[in-house]
């Protein structure tokens with residue numbers, strides 16, 4: 019599928035500001051893919067569709083998780099987490115994308131996980147550092163994204179977990195496991 023058709027499909031699922039976010043994420047993701055010599059076509063598709071399910075009704079997503087083979091533990095965590103896994107499933111069913119690497123980039127873009135692929139790391143980080151984002155500590159993540167992708171993932175996960183814990187929110191186990199994994203993997207890197 020070419021970029022233009024993909025954008026037309028996703029635009030119908032999003033509002034204008036989320037669509038513009040999607041374009042910015044895709045631009046950053048493509049630059050990272052070029053920088054790290056990762057398949058640009060796959061990264062582009064995963065980035066374009068990463069928030070495909072963002073505005074699905076919570077009740078619809080709840081039903082999809084309940085009756086599909088998606089992990090049921092998602093239901094015990096913040097509904098904001100659901101659009102990645104549900105999005106991967108709907109992009110396969112409704113858009114017809116079958117590439118597992120692309121679908122996994124969509125699936126894991128919010129929570130992260132251990133042993134992320136290059137495509138997964140790039141989509142996860144591009145979503146976090148796109149130019150309109152403004153989180154504490156973002157400058158350092160932006161800098162590391164071009165130097166050490168694992169270190170950048172670690173710093174992003176540290177920020178996400180601190181943010182959620184500061185608001186007394188639950189933290190999805192895969193996010194914690196990803197934090198521990200990248201922490202160990204990048205110890206000593208600065």
Ligand code: DGI
Nearest residue numbers: 069096098099127128129145178188189190193
């Ligand atoms: O969809 P976006 O807004 O572009 O970004 P996203 O897919 O990273 O969604 C982030 C939201 O998910 C943010 O408001 C924090 C929230 N969230 C809730 N629980 C968790 C979580 N994020 C992670 N990584 N882990 C959680 O357990």
Ligand code: FE
Nearest residue numbers: 068069127128
């Ligand atoms: Fe998202």
Ligand code: FE
Nearest residue numbers: 043068069145
């Ligand atoms: Fe996003």
